[in-house]
Amino acid sequence: MKKTLIERIEVGSGGAASITFSSIPQTYTDLYVVVSGRTTATEASGGSYANLKPNNTTASQSMRTLRGTGSSVSSNSETTVFFTVNPSDATSNTFANSAVYIPNYTGSQNKSMSVDGLNENNATGARQELAAALYSTSSPISSLVLTPGSGNFVQYSSASLYGVTAGNDGTTTVS
Numbered sequence: 805m806k807k808t809l810i811e812r813i814e815v816g817s818g819g820a821a822s823i824t825f826s827s828i829p830q831t832y833t834d835l836y837v838v839v840s841g842r843t844t845a846t847e848a849s850g851g852s853y854a855n856l857k858p859n860n861t862t863a864s865q866s867m868r869t870l871r872g873t874g875s876s877v878s879s880n881s882e883t884t885v886f887f888t889v890n891p892s893d894a895t896s897n898t899f900a901n902s903a904v905y906i907p908n909y910t911g912s913q914n915k916s917m918s919v920d921g922l923n924e925n926n927a928t929g930a931r932q933e934l935a936a937a938l939y940s941t942s943s944p945i946s947s948l949v950l951t952p953g954s955g956n957f958v959q960y961s962s963a964s965l966y967g968v969t970a971g972n973d974g975t976t977t978v979s
Contacts, residue, residue, distance in 0.1 A: 807836055807966035819844060819956040823963045824860075825948045828909075832967030835906040837948065839963045840899045841889035845955030851891030852923065852931070854957075855884055856904060857949040858915065858939050867919070867937035874930050885937040888921030889952065889961070898924035899961065902933075909945040914938055 810832075813823050828835070837856075845851025855862055867882040887902035894900075902921035909915060919935040939945075950963055 807968055808832070810965045810967050812962065812964040814962040815957045815959055817959050819958050820961075821951065821956050823950040823957060823961070825963075825965045826946075828946050828948065828965070829967065830910045830944055830946070832910075833908065833970035834968035835904075835909045835945065835948075836966040836968055837904040837906075837963060838966070839887060839889070839902045839904075839950065839961075841887075841902070841950075841952075841961040841963075842892070842894070842899045842958045843889055843952040843955040843961075844892055844958055845952065846893045847891040850954030851893075851952060852889065852900075853886045853953045854889045855886050855951050855953065856917075856919075857951065858885075858906075858909075858945045859941070859943065859947055860949045864940040865937065866940075867935050869919075869933055869935040872932045874927075882935075885917060885919065885935075885939065886953065887919050888923050888931060888933050889957075890923050890925065892955070892958075894923060895926040898926075900924060906945065911944070912942045914940045914942075915945060 843851040900923035917937040
């Protein structure tokens with residue numbers, strides 16, 4: 805897959821309440837977001853996930869997740885799109901890694917998304933997640949806002965936004 809880096813944001817000292825990609829160019833076929841994240845909140849208080857807000861909203865979203873924790877497996881229906889980050893009570897100085905793929909983000913039909921995430925934790929509670937998501941809107945995605953479920957992103961959390969270009973026929977992804 806050929807990807808072009810649009811923007812990379814790294815959280816500085818003091819942390820950040822959100823990471824925002826604004827004014828996303830409408831010149832690519834798909835978007836790909838890669839996040840390395842950790843929050844200031846514990847897992848019990850919602851610090852193990854962050855919301856993905858296309859066009860800065862959680863409205864008109866749905867998601868189906870498949871989650872493994874090292875000791876159990878579950879599948880859940882959700883009403884917002886989110887991805888895995890490490891909470892403050894995970895192993896010190898470790899960051900979760902997640903990726904979100906958004907095909908046809910400029911189209912006039914609903915936007916499908918796939919989410920793949922894994923937190924790093926030296927314990928049986930480490931979590932892996934796969935999800936299929938839908939953002940029901942005919943509007944193109946022009947911004948993405950990432951916000952922790954609780955707390956703030958810690959220093960050195962980062963997010964990279966890539967644009968994926970289609971091939972000559974307009975549908976085949978260039979590799």
